[in-house]
Amino acid sequence: MKVVALVSGGKDSCYAMMKCIQYGHEIVALANLLPVDDSVDELDSYMYQTVGHQIIVGYAECMNVPLFRRRIRGSSRHQKLSYQMTLDDEVEDMFVLLSEVKRQIPSITAVSSGAIASDYQRLRVESICSRLGLVSLAFLWKQDQTLLLQEMIANGIKAILVKVAAIGLDPSKHLGKDLAFMEPYLLKLKEKYGSNVCGEGGEYETMTLDCPLFTNASIVLDECQVVLHSPDSIAPVGVLHPSTFHLEKKGNPDSNSLEKESSLVSEVLGDGPNTSNSTRQRDTGIVDLVEHTSNRVHISRTEKHNTFSICCWLEDSRESSTGLKEDLEAVLSELESQLLKHGFNWQNVLYIHLYISDMGEFAVANETYVKFITQEKCPFGVPSRSTIELPLAQAGLGKAYVEVLVANDESKRVLHVQSISCWAPSCIGPYSQATLHKSVLHMAGQLGLDPPTMNLRNEGAIAELNQALTNSEAIAESFNRSISSSAILFVVFCSARTKQSERNQLHEKFVTFLDLAKSSRRVSNVIDPMFIYILVPDLPKRALVEVKPVLYVEDDTETEDETRQDHSGDYNFGGYKPENWHQGCVQKRVVDGKMCVTVLSISAEVMRKLQEASGEEEEQQLEKVSRFCVYLLNKTLSENSFSWQDTTSLRIHLSTSLGVSVERLSDTFASAFRELNEMSDGVKVDGSKEPIFNVVPVLGAGNTSATLDNIITCELFALRS
Numbered sequence: 001m002k003v004v005a006l007v008s009g010g011k012d013s014c015y016a017m018m019k020c021i022q023y024g025h026e027i028v029a030l031a032n033l034l035p036v037d038d039s040v041d042e043l044d045s046y047m048y049q050t051v052g053h054q055i056i057v058g059y060a061e062c063m064n065v066p067l068f069r070r071r072i073r074g075s076s077r078h079q080k081l082s083y084q085m086t087l088d089d090e091v092e093d094m095f096v097l098l099s100e101v102k103r104q105i106p107s108i109t110a111v112s113s114g115a116i117a118s119d120y121q122r123l124r125v126e127s128i129c130s131r132l133g134l135v136s137l138a139f140l141w142k143q144d145q146t147l148l149l150q151e152m153i154a155n156g157i158k159a160i161l162v163k164v165a166a167i168g169l170d171p172s173k174h175l176g177k178d179l180a181f182m183e184p185y186l187l188k189l190k191e192k193y194g195s196n197v198c199g200e201g202g203e204y205e206t207m208t209l210d211c212p213l214f215t216n217a218s219i220v221l222d223e224c225q226v227v228l229h230s231p232d233s234i235a236p237v238g239v240l241h242p243s244t245f246h247l248e249k250k251g252n253p254d255s256n257s258l259e260k261e262s263s264l265v266s267e268v269l270g271d272g273p274n275t276s277n278s279t280r281q282r283d284t285g286i287v288d289l290v291e292h293t294s295n296r297v298h299i300s301r302t303e304k305h306n307t308f309s310i311c312c313w314l315e316d317s318r319e320s321s322t323g324l325k326e327d328l329e330a331v332l333s334e335l336e337s338q339l340l341k342h343g344f345n346w347q348n349v350l351y352i353h354l355y356i357s358d359m360g361e362f363a364v365a366n367e368t369y370v371k372f373i374t375q376e377k378c379p380f381g382v383p384s385r386s387t388i389e390l391p392l393a394q395a396g397l398g399k400a401y402v403e404v405l406v407a408n409d410e411s412k413r414v415l416h417v418q419s420i421s422c423w424a425p426s427c428i429g430p431y432s433q434a435t436l437h438k439s440v441l442h443m444a445g446q447l448g449l450d451p452p453t454m455n456l457r458n459e460g461a462i463a464e465l466n467q468a469l470t471n472s473e474a475i476a477e478s479f480n481r482s483i484s485s486s487a488i489l490f491v492v493f494c495s496a497r498t499k500q501s502e503r504n505q506l507h508e509k510f511v512t513f514l515d516l517a518k519s520s521r522r523v524s525n526v527i528d529p530m531f532i533y534i535l536v537p538d539l540p541k542r543a544l545v546e547v548k549p550v551l552y553v554e555d556d557t558e559t560e561d562e563t564r565q566d567h568s569g570d571y572n573f574g575g576y577k578p579e580n581w582h583q584g585c586v587q588k589r590v591v592d593g594k595m596c597v598t599v600l601s602i603s604a605e606v607m608r609k610l611q612e613a614s615g616e617e618e619e620q621q622l623e624k625v626s627r628f629c630v631y632l633l634n635k636t637l638s639e640n641s642f643s644w645q646d647t648t649s650l651r652i653h654l655s656t657s658l659g660v661s662v663e664r665l666s667d668t669f670a671s672a673f674r675e676l677n678e679m680s681d682g683v684k685v686d687g688s689k690e691p692i693f694n695v696v697p698v699l700g701a702g703n704t705s706a707t708l709d710n711i712i713t714c715e716l717f718a719l720r721s
Contacts, residue, residue, distance in 0.1 A: 003137060004029040004068075004101045005112040006094075006125070008049035009056050011159040011179060012114030012140055012198070014208040015152045019139035019422075020112050021213070023452050027112070029105055030067040031097050032056045033090075041227065041239045042163070046076045047090055047121060051239050052162045052207035055219055058247050060264035062214035066105075070097040070268040081120060082379065083127045085273065091124045092272035098132055100268045110135040115419070116143065117200040126418040130375070135428065138419035139452060142474070145198040146187065153180045158210040158218070162240040165230075166203035167193055171238025175226050179206055207240075217247040299338060300666075300694045307350070307407050307438060307719060309649040310338050311694035314398030315663065324361045325368050328400035332372045335404060346373050348406050349383040350435045351442045355401040355696070359389040359538040365400070366429070373430045381414025385431035386445030386548050388493055389538040395654065395697030396661035403694050405442065405649060412437040415478050424474040425449040433475045438719060439594060441479055441486075441551035445493070446471045447543045461494070461502040461544040462509050468547040469513050479553055484517035486551040487529040488589050488597050491715075493546040494708070495539050496699055506545070506705035507531065527552060530587045530599050532715060534653060535700035535708045552591050576631050581609065587703070588636055593720065596642045600632055600714035601703060607711060622660060626668035629714055630676055637718060646718040650693040653701045653713040662695045665712075669693055 003025045007013045009032075017027050034053040035043050042051050050072075060067035072093050078086035085092070102108055111129050115122040115138045122138060129136040140148060152159075159179040164171055168189045174182065186204075189195045195203050210218035223243035230237035300311040312331045322330075339345055352373070356365050365387070375382055383404070392401060416432035417423070427433055427444065434443045448457040448464025449471065457463040469483065476483045492510070494503060510531070518526060539546050576582075585606060587599040602625060610624050633650075637643060654665050673692060700708035 001025045001110040001135065001137075002028045002105070002107045003110045003112050004031050004098065004105070004108050006114075007032050007056065007059060008114070009052045009059070009162075009207045010049050010114065011152055011157050011206045011208055012116060013112075014114075014159075014211050014213065015148075015155070015157055016112050016114040016138070016140050017213055018155060018157075018211065019452075020137055023139070025110065025112075025137070027063070027065060027213070028108060029101050030059055030063070030065055031094075031101055031111075032059075032067065032069045033072050033093055033097060034069055036071045036073065041241050042229075043072060044076075045072065045090055046079065047094075047124060048072065049205050051205050052242060054242050055207065055221075055245050057265055058217070058219050058245065059214075061247055062217045062219065064216050065264070067265045068097060068101050068104075068268055069265065070094075070100075074272065081123065082381070083124045084379075085127075085131075087272070091128065094124070095128050095131065096270055096272050097268050098128060098134070100270070102132060102134070108134070110137050110420075112137045112139075113419075114138075114140055116140045116145065116148065116198055117196075122417070122419060130418070136419035136426075138421045141417070141419060141421035142423035142478075145196055145200065146190070149179075149183060149186070149197050153183060156210075156212045157208060159206040159208045160221075160240070161204050162207045162242075163205035163238070164203070165235060165237040166195055166201070167235045168195070169204060169235070171226055171228055171236055174204075175238055175240040176221075176224065207242075215250065217249045219245055220248050221245050299334070300692070301338070306409070307405065307648045309403060309405050309694065310335060311401075311403040312338075313392075313401040313662070316393065316396045316398055322398070323364075324356060324358065324399040325364050327398040328356070328365055328368045328402075329371075331398075331400045331402045332368070335402060336372060339404075339406065344406055344408070345377065346383075347378045347380055347410070348408065349373075349378075349404045350407050350412055350437050351405040352383045352385045352431070353403040354385060354387045355390045355392065355403075356387070357389065357392040357397075357399040359540065359542075362387065362540055370430055375430050378430065380410050380412060381416055381435065382430040382432050384414075384433065384435045384442050384444040386493075386546065387540050388445070388536050388546070391537055391656050391697050391699060394656045396663060397697065401696075403649075403651075403696075407437050413479075415475065420452065420454060422452045424471045425451050425454060434479070436479060436553055439553055439591075440717075440719065441476070441481065441549075441553045443472060443475060443549045443551065445546045445548045446475075447539070447541060447546055449541075456541050456543055461498045462505060464543060464545045465492075465506055465509060465547070466513060468545060469510070472547060472549050473517065476549070476551060479551075481551055481553055482517060482521055483549050483551065484514045484521065485526045486553060487549045488527055488552050488591070488595070489530050489532070489550045489599070489715075491548040491550075492531065492533045492705065493536050493539060493548070494533060494705060495542075495544045496535060496537050497542075498544045502544075503708075504706045507533070510705075527589065527591070530589060530597065531703055532599055532653070532713060533702050533705045533708055534698050534713075536698060550597075552595060554592075576628065578635075582632060586632055586636060588640070590640045593641065595720070596637060596640050596646070596716075596718040598633060598636050598714070598716040598718075599703070600629055600636075600712075600716070601701075601710045602629065602712040602714075603710055622665065623668050623671065625712065626665070626672045627675070629712065630669065630672040633714060633716055634676060637716075642718045642720065644692065646720055647692060648717040648719045649715075650717075651715040652693050652695045653698045653710070653715065654695050655700050655711050656697055657700065658711050662697055666693075666695050669695070 074090040448467035702708040
């Protein structure tokens with residue numbers, strides 16, 4: 001990509017440019033924001049480093065790249081973490097600056113910044129990039145600061161300290177000192193006071209005088225002055241004011257100076273955008289509802305006080321021969337109506353499962369998706385998402401199927417990093433890496449993508465799995481957790497294109513990865529996770545594997561709810577008597593009486609046993625299996641003091657090998673739940689008119705990757721209020 005680099009003069013923005021070059025991008029322009037008054041060294045800004053701005057003009061000559069500069073007219077008006085366009089905010093100066101760069105150099109598609117740990121700065125750069133249709137590159141994001149500092153110095157960043165503002169740093173001693181000289185001392189300050197060795201806590205700022213990108217010249221300070229801003233005895237604050245400097249040309253010893261001003265430098269003027277006219281049409285109001293025949297829409301909804309799911313699919317309508325775009329619009333329109341009907345909107349959605357019939361139409365699905373779910377509609381953060389191709393036509397469905405997990409409050413925490421970095425795959429668009437709500441961390445489906453290149457690992461399914469797990473671990477660490485110790489459930493989607501030989505090894509490699517992570521972290525109180533492997537026709541980017549982890553993140557403020565009820569009277573539903581082999585069908589994890597996760601596996605062997613025990617005709621087998629599933633799920637909930645009212649979601653994976661349509665299985669499960677309701681002494685399993693479950697057609701499923709022979713796999717989440 002052709003990149004405009006945001007430069008402050010500091011080490012971070014310069015090293016970020018070097019990483020851009022390393023990953024094959026081209027720096028074609030520089031952009032800098034500076035104070036209105038040249039004599040002012042530092043502004044009261046949450047966004048920009050301005051100390052040393054006087055010498056930035058030399059960067060254009062040093063790199064032989066055009067430099068665009070704008071004077072900062074705004075201030076920090078919008079101080080919430082997630083930025084929304086605000087009149088006279090300093091962020092709008094960046095918008096004007098980058099707008100002009102893009103106008104003059106239309107080939108630019110990305111913006112580089114040196115963000116390491118500041119969500120405040122990263123989110124604002126991402127906001128501007130989103131508005132301008134540019135990609136944010138933040139290759140230093142979330143990198144270990146000690147290693148990063150060592151890398152910068154080893155790779156030729158020659159920088160000096162131009163501001164100090166932390167305990168242990170003295171303006172009279174340390175300003176103007178070379179970064180390499182200061183490295184041992186900065187490491188000592190980290191050990192002694194816990195300071196950030198890269199200065200991310202505002203401990204110090206730097207000015208880069210030379211680096212490998214400066215191919216034409218380096219910068220030499222001739223005169224500078226120490227300006228003391230605060231004489232605090234513990235952490236005095238001082239800056240280095242450069243009075244005069246010159247450029248020392250490289251490769252020509254006869255010429256030791258160059259002009260500071262150059263035709264490569266231009267100042268960007270003009271006013272910021274008018275907020276009253278800037279709201280985009282697609283972000284106002286509700287997308288017009290798509291007309292559809294009402295009997296084509298199927299809604300499943302769990303009735304839950306705090307968290308519930310809504311699922312919508314279409315009956316197969318080959319006569320009308322609508323495409324994916326039309327089907328997905330119909331589904332999303334119906335879901336939007338259902339949300340509004342119950343007093344919610346897209347900002348209440350935690351997670352979205354997007355199922356489509358053909359992954360070759362992923363771009364069409366995405367274009368349709370972003371018409372409904374936008375960042376503007378989700379001020380508390382956009383939902384996390386997984387996108388999977390399913391055999392919808394084989395199961396008698398339309399081309400699109402969507403399930404949403406909804407919360408009735410605004411307490412969710414969303415991690416949404418749109419910048420491409422070395423940390424984890426970016427989520428450019430209205431879907432996030434992870435959403436935390438009520439102690440459950442819902443992670444987006446993770447592919448085996450190399451984060452800085454966003455390319456899929458091409459060494460096969462095992463390599464993809466390792467990369468996907470590494471990416472998952474990076475995301476979990478953002479919530480101070482590890483997938484090796486906190487994951488309750490891993491849902492692993494395997495493409496039908498995966499070789500059987502590799503599929504046989506996936507589970508073993510998965511367990512090995514987790515064991516190594518546990519031993520390296522020396523973790524205790526480990527949750528033993530459950531696994532569901534699901535065989536599907538295809539995955540995004542033609543991936544072979546996609547991992548969807550669900551983690552338990554304990555909230556220290558939560559209190560134990562002692563009001564538990566025993567529902568043992570419901571055990572006799574269906575006329576079953578407990579048998580030893582029943583337990584082989586059930587996996588469960590119960591966490592502190594707050595959460596119950598159950599995976600129920602029905603194989604062909606289980607179906608055979610049920611038929612032999614009942615003696616019923618084969619055509620009645622499906623009804624028998626449905627009642628058996630409801631019986632075991634009900635028994636598991638009851639034994640662990642959970643009720644159906646605690647249900648967050650019940651997903652039923654139906655293998656197409658059974659040769660049964662989704663509608664048929666849905667009807668048999670609905671009938672089983674009606675029977676259970678009649679036996680529950682008036683206590684409804686589900687108070688809504690819609691079913692409590694979602695049926696998802698798959699090619700196969702199992703508890704290991706080698707044997708995907710489950711006919712039906714139930715995935716139940718129950719969460720106590």
